[in-house]
Amino acid sequence: MTEQHEERNPTLRVGGLLVHEGRILMVEQGRDEDRYWLLPGGGVEFGETLSDALRRELQEELGLRVGVQRLVAIVESISPDPEYAKHVVHLIFEVxxxxxxxxxxxxxKVLSARFLSEFELQSADVRPPVAEFLSACVREMPSSPQYLGRRW
Structure with a gap:
């Protein structure tokens, strides 16, 4: 293990899963040709609870006041490039x-925001790559939190 990795810790990112009329709220980020979709949310600040971070992030990004319902999924994004050295733990909450x-x-940072259908999710560049899981959530929310593993 390199010194660079020893000093790095995983970061926490909370994402809000809001389903409305069979569509999921997503935000578009990126620049130039590298644009992608993700659940609205962001990083957790020191001393902040996960639900407080999620409420703050959705207010900042979209002006939404959300109720945080429950944890739906955990996903880990670990860069395969050792020089990049990025490890994000995504905690997805129903809101x-x-x-x-x-x-x-x-x-x-948010280029656009809209509700995407299951069909649109399948063809979108969703990061982390959880489009299939999100599509399943449109049909039926999981009864308990799902660990989706490592996805980059």
């Missing part, structure tokens, strides 16, 4: 929020 229209980005 609820009133939906009055299309979501509006409130953060410069």
């Amino acid at each position: 609820s929020a009133p939906v009055d229209g299309p979501p509006e980005p409130h953060d410069d």
Whole structure:
């Protein structure tokens, strides 16, 4: 193990899974040709609970006030490139929020936000790659949290 890896710790990212009329709320990020979709959310700050972090992130990104329901899934993203040395633990929570229209980005990192259908999810660049799991959640939310393993 290199010194670089010994000093790095995994980071926590919370994501909100909001299903509305058979579609899942996703945000588009990236730049130029490298654009991708992910669940709205973000990093957990020191001393912040997971649910507080999720509420803060969705408020900052989309101006949404959400209710955090329950943990749905855990996914680990570990870079296969040792020089990149990135390890993110994604904690996906079911959330609820009133939906009055299309979501509006409130953060410069968010290029767009919209509800994607199961069909759109399958053809989108979803990161981490959990489109199949998200599509299944549209049909039926899992009864207990799922560990989806390592996905990059």
